[in-house]
Amino acid sequence: MDKDIKIKIIKITTPIEFNESERNITHVGDFFDFNRFNYCIKEKMKLVEKERLKTYKKTESFYIENYNEDFSQDFAVGNFISLKHGFISDNLNITEFKVTRQNEEDDAIKNKVSFLIDKKSGYFYIVNDELYVISIERLRNYFFIKKPKRMKYINKFNEENPKAFIDENNNKLYMTELLEPLPFLEKISKLKTVKSIKINPSKTIIDDEKDNNIFADLKQNLDKNNVGEYQTEIKLTKFKNKKLTDELKNFIEYLAKSKKYKDIAVEGNVSNNYPKKITEDSTTRDFYVKNEVDIKGFPIEQQLFQNIQSIIEEENQLNIDNSQYRGIKGVEL
Known part of the structure; x- marks a missing residue:
């Protein structure tokens, strides 16, 4: 076995x-x-x-x-x-x-x-x-x-x-x-496929009162209903092309460096076909x-x-x- x-x-x-x-x-x-x-x-x-x-x-x-x-x-x-x-x-x-x-x-x-x-x-x-x-x-x-x-x-x-x-x-x-x-972006390079990308929007984005800000709208409704403490997460899954292409790698790099998002976590498979979850604080x-x-x-x-x-x-x-x-x-x- x-x-x-x-x-x-x-x-x-x-x-x-x-x-x-x-x-x-x-x-x-x-x-x-x-x-x-x-x-x-x-x-x-x-x-x-x-x-x-x-x-x-x-x-x-x-x-x-x-x-x-x-x-x-x-x-x-x-x-x-x-x-x-x-x-x-x-x-x-x-x-x-x-x-x-x-x-x-x-x-x-x-x-x-x-x-x-x-x-x-x-x-x-x-x-x-x-x-x-x-x-x-x-x-x-x-x-x-x-x-x-x-x-x-x-x-x-x-x-x-x-x-x-x-x-x-x-x-x-x-x-x-x-x-x-390894540094986060170097670890990402070891992935062969990507299953999901999870990020948390920064407080700046959530508090932004511009029109069509889904996070600000959601926050207002949560506060209005006294829901209490919570955490907002964005999760991207079911990629049609699961391979770690240069385009997808560049997108992950953008998310990791952007001040709009934090706590990025990427799930995928490494070269020996094992599942791997990569975070910035590993x-x-x-x-x-x-x-x-x-x-x-x-x-x-x-x-x-x-x-x-x-x-x-x-x-x-x-x-x-x-x-x-x-x-x-x-x-x-």
Whole structure:
């Protein structure tokens, strides 16, 4: 069975300081040293599974189950297990509609969350956790290692790179943030078809008392009838030609830039034929892949990783190299 799988993108960076000259030090924040992040993951993998487990609010836990740094020359892969627990609940057989067993507080609902790391860009592609246990805030600290082990890597790196150094005052070897989405009009260019365009008229248009102003007329009648608070929306749908033509793209650009309208939202399909809603305030750079799932509903990983790699190859924003800077090299421990 196929299923639409949501993929989130987390940007991993491993900042360095570069000695331009004796008095000039440049902070390189976007640099990605896979060996450095890999070192943090491998230190976690040295622990037994139970010691890798992180628990929050006594009801949510997760741990890294598998990791393969040698999946390919350009990618590493692995998976987390997320768990919901801490409550007594019943298992219900929906065919016979009867309780089959009772779950105790220590029994957990389990989800598998696969991930892929691009060794060049530092982008961490992770399946959306349907239990909502794994978040960027929790991943931000999950691979934390204590100072003695951090210094082991820092000292080796500084020794191998005389023109650069890692700031040992930073208590983490890596930084995480959500990858910023493309600008609105650039995101629109990724659409292949357009299903609908929604906009809100500005207050200036609604209050305009010129003749034939349908919004002003509507407002007067609503106010007269004491309807209360409301929001006016315009929605354009059922385009005869659904393709994103240059003419339609120019029209969307006009709406986005016009002071007459606000809060534009465009629905359509992207290149892999997935529905996408694009707004000006989108804060994440997520995407979907259609993937076969196993009997438990987990994505078949080999196909999943191939699908993600195909998206990376197609997208200029994703297919980048943050691992090169002035001859700096990572070290293996």
